[in-house]
Amino acid sequence: MSPLKEMKRRDFLRVSAAAGGGLLISFCLPLDGKAAIFGEAETNFAPNAFLRIGTDDRVTLIVGQSEMGQGVLTSLPMLVAEELEVDFSTVHFEQSPAGAAYFNSNFGAQITGGSASVKTFYEPLRKAGATAREMLIAAAAQTWNVPAKDCKAEHGAVIHVASGKRLRYGELVEQAAKLTPPANAPLKDPKDFKLIGKPARRLDSSGKVDGSAVFGIDVKLPGMVTATVLRCPVFGGKVASFDDSKAKAVSGVRRVVQIDAGVAVVADNFWAAKKGRDALEVKWDEGPRASQTSEDITRMFAAAVEKPGAVARKEGDVDAALSKAAKKIEAVYEVPYQAHATMEPMNCTADVRADGCDVWGGIQSQTWSQGAAAKITGLPVEKVNIHTTMLGGGFGRRAETDFVVEAVQLSKAMSAPVKVIWTREDDMQHDFYRPGAYHKFAAGLDASGNVIAWLHRTSSASIYAAHGFGNPTVDGAAVEGAKELPYAIPNLQVEWAKQEPGVPIGFWRSVGHSHTAFATECFLDELAAAAGKDPYEFRRALLEKSPRHKRVLELAAAKGNWGKPLPKGQGRGIAVAESFDSFVAQVAEVTVGDDGSVRVNRVVCAIDCGPIVNPDTIEAQMQSGIVYGLTAALKGEITIEGGRVKQRNFSDYQMLRVKEMPRVEVYIVPSTDKMGGVGEPGTPPIAPAVVNAIFAATGKRIRKLPVRLVA
Amino acid sequence: MITMKVNGKTVKVDVDPSTPLLWVLRDTLGLTGTKYGCGIAQCGACTINLDGAATRSCIKRVADAAGKEITTIEGLSADLSHPLQKAWMEIDVPQCGYCQSGQIMSAAVLLAGNSKPTDTDIDDAMTGNICRCGTYQRIREAIHHAAEMKRSAK
Numbered sequence: 001m002s003p004l005k006e007m008k009r010r011d012f013l014r015v016s017a018a019a020g021g022g023l024l025i026s027f028c029l030p031l032d033g034k035a036a037i038f039g040e041a042e043t044n045f046a047p048n049a050f051l052r053i054g055t056d057d058r059v060t061l062i063v064g065q066s067e068m069g070q071g072v073l074t075s076l077p078m079l080v081a082e083e084l085e086v087d088f089s090t091v092h093f094e095q096s097p098a099g100a101a102y103f104n105s106n107f108g109a110q111i112t113g114g115s116a117s118v119k120t121f122y123e124p125l126r127k128a129g130a131t132a133r134e135m136l137i138a139a140a141a142q143t144w145n146v147p148a149k150d151c152k153a154e155h156g157a158v159i160h161v162a163s164g165k166r167l168r169y170g171e172l173v174e175q176a177a178k179l180t181p182p183a184n185a186p187l188k189d190p191k192d193f194k195l196i197g198k199p200a201r202r203l204d205s206s207g208k209v210d211g212s213a214v215f216g217i218d219v220k221l222p223g224m225v226t227a228t229v230l231r232c233p234v235f236g237g238k239v240a241s242f243d244d245s246k247a248k249a250v251s252g253v254r255r256v257v258q259i260d261a262g263v264a265v266v267a268d269n270f271w272a273a274k275k276g277r278d279a280l281e282v283k284w285d286e287g288p289r290a291s292q293t294s295e296d297i298t299r300m301f302a303a304a305v306e307k308p309g310a311v312a313r314k315e316g317d318v319d320a321a322l323s324k325a326a327k328k329i330e331a332v333y334e335v336p337y338q339a340h341a342t343m344e345p346m347n348c349t350a351d352v353r354a355d356g357c358d359v360w361g362g363i364q365s366q367t368w369s370q371g372a373a374a375k376i377t378g379l380p381v382e383k384v385n386i387h388t389t390m391l392g393g394g395f396g397r398r399a400e401t402d403f404v405v406e407a408v409q410l411s412k413a414m415s416a417p418v419k420v421i422w423t424r425e426d427d428m429q430h431d432f433y434r435p436g437a438y439h440k441f442a443a444g445l446d447a448s449g450n451v452i453a454w455l456h457r458t459s460s461a462s463i464y465a466a467h468g469f470g471n472p473t474v475d476g477a478a479v480e481g482a483k484e485l486p487y488a489i490p491n492l493q494v495e496w497a498k499q500e501p502g503v504p505i506g507f508w509r510s511v512g513h514s515h516t517a518f519a520t521e522c523f524l525d526e527l528a529a530a531a532g533k534d535p536y537e538f539r540r541a542l543l544e545k546s547p548r549h550k551r552v553l554e555l556a557a558a559k560g561n562w563g564k565p566l567p568k569g570q571g572r573g574i575a576v577a578e579s580f581d582s583f584v585a586q587v588a589e590v591t592v593g594d595d596g597s598v599r600v601n602r603v604v605c606a607i608d609c610g611p612i613v614n615p616d617t618i619e620a621q622m623q624s625g626i627v628y629g630l631t632a633a634l635k636g637e638i639t640i641e642g643g644r645v646k647q648r649n650f651s652d653y654q655m656l657r658v659k660e661m662p663r664v665e666v667y668i669v670p671s672t673d674k675m676g677g678v679g680e681p682g683t684p685p686i687a688p689a690v691v692n693a694i695f696a697a698t699g700k701r702i703r704k705l706p707v708r709l710v711a
Numbered sequence: 712m713i714t715m716k717v718n719g720k721t722v723k724v725d726v727d728p729s730t731p732l733l734w735v736l737r738d739t740l741g742l743t744g745t746k747y748g749c750g751i752a753q754c755g756a757c758t759i760n761l762d763g764a765a766t767r768s769c770i771k772r773v774a775d776a777a778g779k780e781i782t783t784i785e786g787l788s789a790d791l792s793h794p795l796q797k798a799w800m801e802i803d804v805p806q807c808g809y810c811q812s813g814q815i816m817s818a819a820v821l822l823a824g825n826s827k828p829t830d831t832d833i834d835d836a837m838t839g840n841i842c843r844c845g846t847y848q849r850i851r852e853a854i855h856h857a858a859e860m861k862r863s864a865k
Binding site: 067068069070071201202204205206207208210211212213214215217218220226251252269270271272341342343344345390391392393394395421423424616620623624625626627628649650651655656657658659661663664 | 742
């Protein structure tokens with residue numbers, strides 16, 4: 001048995017004295033099945049929870065997950081504070097270094113993504129807190145020479161109930177550090193929770209309202225220089241030759257360096273680097289894709305779905321059912337590529353020396369970044385220190401390592417600390433885009449309007465293959481959500497036809513769900529209309545065996561005044577989707593103007609994510625996911641022309657603005673079911689809810705995003 | 712040499728006069744609270760107050776700021792005591808936080824001239840500030856709350 005498999009059977013726990021006095025508890029969680037996809041851990045002791053309690057009573061959780069707005073620097077400390085019985089105001093966070101010690105067991109790597117932080121760390125962090133609590137109680141009991149069972153922990157202190165004697169944690173940590181930790185410290189009964197499940201203020205707000213929070217772009221080191229990189233505008237192209245004489249003549253420019261990504265201008269500051277780059281003359285070998293257009297890519301997908309694809313799910317006999325259907329409905333749904341467009345453009349700072357390498361930046365994958373830097377520098381992985389700053393948005397973009405590679409290559413070439421800054425145009429034109437996708441459906445209804453057949457063939461590129469996770473027969477990201485269609489349809493088949501147009505693709509908030517929910521939930525709406533049934537009742541009847549879908553659907557419909565008439569020109573649409581183990585239903589109300597303009601007035605969102613940690617964060621993440629999905633539904637479109645991205649900045653890749661913000665109401669279902677995530681699940685249902693609402697308002701069926709309605 | 716008043720202090724900078732004020736604030740003066748987002752006045756992350764007006768510092772040449780008074784997020788208060796900062800924290804507006812300096816500086820100009828802004832006033836004043844995390848609903852709420860705090864303090 002491999003050490004990894006053996007490790008799954010046990011928890012690891014280590015206790016030691018903290019540097020500077022106090023108690024340090026390290027925990028290890030077992031890796032689960034996903035480890036195989038993301039690469040196995042090489043070490044067999046990988047503690048991934050670190051808790052420090054100082055002699056000054058200060059409680060610090062060292063967090064290995066990255067804060068990109070989703071509130072992980074608040075929700076993870078809450079878990080520890082609950083079991084430790086300390087007031088939340090005494091709890092602090094520190095961002096961890098990189099290493100196996102901080103792996104997220106969901107990935108077998110230090111990665112923040114998949115809406116997985118809280119659900120992965122929910123039990124281990126509570127266990128860490130509970131263990132510390134029990135040790136502090138034991139230390140106090142020893143000091144007073146009384147049985148531990150006669151003592152209790154409360155507000156950061158241990159109390160001897162009978163005598164009322166009290167010792168603060170800070171007074172007990174030295175003693176506690178000498179004790180053997182208990183094997184199975186009891187976890188609190190959820191009914192006794194004081195923090196978990198109640199709104200808690202974020203711990204990271206102050207730095208974000210006075211400008212002191214440090215993002216990657218704010219990092220400054222002694223002797224640091226700043227670089228901008230000119231990359232080939234055509235995907236797959238490379239440098240043929242360049243003339244840097246004019247660039248070097250710009251005041252403040254130090255050097256012009258060719259790296260893998262293109263040609264870099266290194267200067268004293270950003271503006272000099274940018275001016276130098278404007279003056280740089282590069283001839284590109286644009287490669288084989290120099291004439292590719294979005295239309296070419298659509299044609300590839302459209303041709304691919306004419307033939308059977310790889311089967312992702314098969315129930316019954318869909319062909320036979322279609323041939324005997326009383327009514328057959330067919331439709332094609334299309335979505336374009338989407339950019340992440342984090343508010344903070346990509347950037348990274350690296351300092352490569354003979355004895356080690358330090359990297360600073362907003363990083364979602366410390367493990368991959370560390371590996372990439374080790375490969376470039378030839379240093380062992382443990383000599384690469386990753387300093388994770390605040391992330392000015394992640395959404396999956398910062399799980400890539402391209403910006404890290406550039407900084408490390410440049411620092412190595414310059415023998416100095418280098419910060420590479422991308423302009424907004426760089427960021428928009430060199431993303432790892434949400435793949436464009438094409439969905440072809442055929443469904444059959446019987447004479448009473450029941451759905452008897454559902455054939456869904458989708459075509460797109462493989463995100464997993466693009467990231468080195470093998471070459472799957474069916475890419476999990478391409479069909480997620482479609483494959484798990486929750487509706488009771490006796491004959492159902494989902495297929496994927498792989499096509500690789502060569503546009504870089506990656507993980508974009510909610511990944512495959514971002515388009516499969518749109519396609520499936522809109523097509524289902526079409527079936528309801530064809531059957532002459534109410535779209536809410538139609539769904540509900542098909543969800544008898546999917547109680548969590550049904551529950552959120554009913555809640556959203558009730559709170560969203562489903563069935564109540566709206567004025568002319570307005571409509572209400574509904575959609576439900578499960579993603580990342582959470583169930584979300586949304587009702588959208590829209591007004592469609594005579595000019596074809598679409599305004600979303602109100603969104604009612606119901607979520608069942610299992611046990612709740614911070615309801616305030618859940619509300620914020622639902623609002624956030626809705627805005628992200630709405631921006632894509634109404635505005636976002638990355639198009640390819642001449643092998644390159646046409647959009648350059650927020651002027652032609654527009655974002656939803658405050659004026660267009662609908663009123664969002666979030667309702668959380670009390671639930672003890674399996675815990676899900678909240679960072680992504682708010683996104684998938686919004687596009688279909690809005691598109692279905694447009695149909696309700698106008699009778700026009702939108703099958704291609706972004707929504708373009710002509711008067 | 713260009714002279715300006717930044718957060719109450721007179722500063723002299725020796726830089727290329729065509730440099731955008733944003734990069735002088737960030738790279739020369741080390742005031743990194745003001746953020747780069749687009750470079751073309753489309754997103755508002757770089758918003759500062761220039762002689763009391765909400766200004767996109769990414770397209771403002773530093774030469775054109777000579778002799779002017781500039782307030783950045785660092786100069787809004789010394790101790791998080793500005794009503795907008797308090798309201799932002801109470802309502803937990805920030806998510807990733809990157810755009811929030813610009814949001815707050817736009818809101819500060821709004822509140823300076825309007826003690827009781829309506830939702831429409833807020834939407835009009837804030838529409839130049841993009842938030843990719845989608846904190847707009849809480850931004851509206853926090854501006855109302857800050858306005859109320861400011862009114863009741865008088």
